[in-house]
Amino acid sequence: MRPPYFLLPILSLTSALPATSPSSSEVTLPLVIWHGLGDNYAADGLTDIARFAEETNPGTLVYIIRLGTDPSSDRTATFFGNLTLQISQVCADLATHQILSTAPAVNALGFSQGGQFLRAYVERCNVPPVRNLVTFGSQHNGIARYENCGPTDWVCKGAFALLRGNTWSAFVQSRLVPAQYYRTVEEYTGLPTKEYLEHSNFLADMNNEREVKNETYAENIARLNRFVMYLFEEDTTVVPKESGWFAEVNGTTGDVLPLRNRTIYTEDWLGLKRLDEKGGLIFETTEGGHMSLSDELLENVFRDHFGPVKMVEVLSGDKRLLQGTGQEVMEL
Ligand SMILES: *[C@@H]1O[C@H](CO)[C@@H](O)[C@H](O)[C@H]1NC(C)=O
Ligand SMILES: *[C@@H]1O[C@H](CO)[C@@H](O)[C@H](O)[C@H]1NC(C)=O
Ligand SMILES: *[C@@H]1O[C@H](CO)[C@@H](O)[C@H](O)[C@H]1NC(C)=O
Ligand SMILES: *[C@@H]1O[C@H](CO)[C@@H](O)[C@H](O)[C@H]1NC(C)=O
Numbered sequence: 001m002r003p004p005y006f007l008l009p010i011l012s013l014t015s016a017l018p019a020t021s022p023s024s025s026e027v028t029l030p031l032v033i034w035h036g037l038g039d040n041y042a043a044d045g046l047t048d049i050a051r052f053a054e055e056t057n058p059g060t061l062v063y064i065i066r067l068g069t070d071p072s073s074d075r076t077a078t079f080f081g082n083l084t085l086q087i088s089q090v091c092a093d094l095a096t097h098q099i100l101s102t103a104p105a106v107n108a109l110g111f112s113q114g115g116q117f118l119r120a121y122v123e124r125c126n127v128p129p130v131r132n133l134v135t136f137g138s139q140h141n142g143i144a145r146y147e148n149c150g151p152t153d154w155v156c157k158g159a160f161a162l163l164r165g166n167t168w169s170a171f172v173q174s175r176l177v178p179a180q181y182y183r184t185v186e187e188y189t190g191l192p193t194k195e196y197l198e199h200s201n202f203l204a205d206m207n208n209e210r211e212v213k214n215e216t217y218a219e220n221i222a223r224l225n226r227f228v229m230y231l232f233e234e235d236t237t238v239v240p241k242e243s244g245w246f247a248e249v250n251g252t253t254g255d256v257l258p259l260r261n262r263t264i265y266t267e268d269w270l271g272l273k274r275l276d277e278k279g280g281l282i283f284e285t286t287e288g289g290h291m292s293l294s295d296e297l298l299e300n301v302f303r304d305h306f307g308p309v310k311m312v313e314v315l316s317g318d319k320r321l322l323q324g325t326g327q328e329v330m331e332l
Contacts, residue, residue, distance in 0.1 A: 026308045029131060030061040030106045032094065034114030034121075036291065037078045037147070037178065038156060040071040049298065053109075056302035061099055063106075065090055065114070078113070079159035082174045083202040087117065091125035104332055105131040105322055107306045112137050112238070112291060115229075116181060120206045122224065123217035123270075131322060131330055132226040132305040137235055137290050140246040142183030142203045145239040168199040190250065208269035222271030225322075225330040228282040228305060237290035245283050246272070279328070 031053050035046055041064040050062040067086055068074035077086065094100050108130045110118040115138025122130050146163070149156035162176045172179045180202035184193040197204050204210055208217055221227070235241035240249035246259040259265050265273050275281045286297055312321040312329070320332040 026310050027104070028057050028059040028308045029306070030063060030100055030103050031109060031306055032063050032065060032100070032106050032118070032130075033109045034065045034090075034111065034118045035078070036112030036114050038075065038150075038153070039078065039111070040068075040075040041066040042071040042074075049293075052295070052298060053302050053306065056299055057307055059308075060306065063094075063097065063100060065093075076155055077177075079155055079177055080175055081177055083117070083120070083177060083180045086177075087120050087124055090117070090121055091127070094121070095125065095127045100128055103128050104311060104320070105129045105330065107131055108133045109301075109306075110135040110138055113139060113177070113181065115244075116140050116203075116206065119221070119227075120202070122220050123206060123214075126220045126223075129220075129332065130224060131309070131324075132228065133224055134226075134228040134230070134301055134305055135244070136230045136286075136293065137232045137238055137241070137244050138229070139181050139238055139243045140229065141207070141243040141248060142181045143178065143239060143243065144183065144249075144251055146178055146182070147237055168195040170199070173199055173201040185248075185251075187252075190248070207264060209264070213269050218268065218271035218274075220271070222274035223330070224275055224280055225324065225328060226280045226282060226305060227272075227275055228284060228301075230284045230286055232290050232292060233285050233287050235290045241290075 033046065033050065035041065035043070039046065046064055050064060053062050054060050066074045067077035067081070067089060094106075100106060106128050108118045108121070110116070110133070115135025118130070118133060118135070119140065122133060146160065149160060159176055162172050163179070165172045167173075167179050167182055180200065183200070183203055184196050185191060186193055192204070192209055197210055206217070208214060229245050231241060231244040235244070238244065242249050242256050246262075246264075248257040248262055249255070250257075259272065260276070264270060265276075268274060272281060286292075307324070310323040312323050322330045322332060
């Protein structure tokens with residue numbers, strides 16, 4: 001196992017950097033992965049991805065988020081639970097993890113619903129702070145329709161059986177995970193419904209859609225170095241798939257209102273505009289249906305976004321900076 005980050009030697013630096021004669025050393029940041037609905041931390045696909053991330057950027061510590069002590073309870077927690085509590089459990093787990101807690105920053109990779117949950121981690125906690133956040137097929141603007149369960153997936157069926165109650169009831173909102181990112185809009189205005197704004201236990205808050213905005217959420221998002229959102233071109237699981245790009249879709253006409261045209265962006269409720277203005281908001285597509293991930297795609301993502309960074313100690317001004325392979329820096 002690698003030593004805690006604060007034990008890494010500070011090497012002297014030869015390349016051109018700020019005029020304050022800094023010193024630096026290169027580190028590979030840990031990678032935190034949050035899996036999707038119906039998956040579990042020990043699933044083969046995930047362990048393969050973790051190994052592949054380590055091979056691509058040697059020295060990467062990969063931490064797969066878990067909400068249960070065994071794979072089965074971790075899977076159950078993707079369907080059942082109160083997201084407020086789930087997010088705070090993950091915040092506590094990362095903040096107290098022996099190695100992660102000593103890292104200057106981490107990178108984060110979210111699959112499907114894990115993507116918006118990692119964004120929630122950034123907004124609410126962000127200790128250790130996330131440098132680059134990459135999400136695949138996530139539901140950043142929520143879902144307009146629930147997914148179907150597999151024919152023998154009894155845990156899934158049991159979870160959705162809760163919908164015999166109203167989506168907006170406290171009973172459902174505190175128990176069914178996808179209900180907490182379900183989003184409804186008014187048929188004529190396209191504005192979020194009153195029920196959603198009042199009762200959504202997760203999304204309405206995380207997207208700062210209520211009247212009172214939480215400035216911490218926006219500051220934390222704006223502080224990211226990069227937020228990369230991948231959309232699967234033939235995604236039929238997520239409705240609408242453009243939620244992966246934080247877009248709004250008219251359910252009747254199918255017209256897409258891109259994020260940059262939406263009030264959430266123009267009024268910068270979430271810091272996305274600030275992030276975009278420094279070049280950190282990236283929209284990507286990839287072919288195939290929901291979660292079709294090729295090795296080639298993953299390798300490119302690992303190289304482009306999770307590669308080594310230079311830790312730069314800027315001596316004057318008492319600032320610590322993290323510099324990537326380009327000139328972009330992130331203040332710690
Ligand atoms: C905003 O979010 C932060 C982080 O979760 C929290 O500590 C703070 O209480 C929230 N502020 C308001 C006004 O709700
Ligand atoms: C979820 O848990 C939080 C924290 O305990 C609580 O404040 C909130 O009311 C719960 N949500 C629902 C819908 O019950
Ligand atoms: C969808 O588009 C139609 C046609 O332009 C419009 O009448 C309707 O109000 C729109 N609905 C929403 C929810 O924006
Ligand atoms: C989004 O904004 C751009 C630039 O202001 C504009 O050209 C475009 O028509 C808008 N798109 C939609 C769907 O409103």
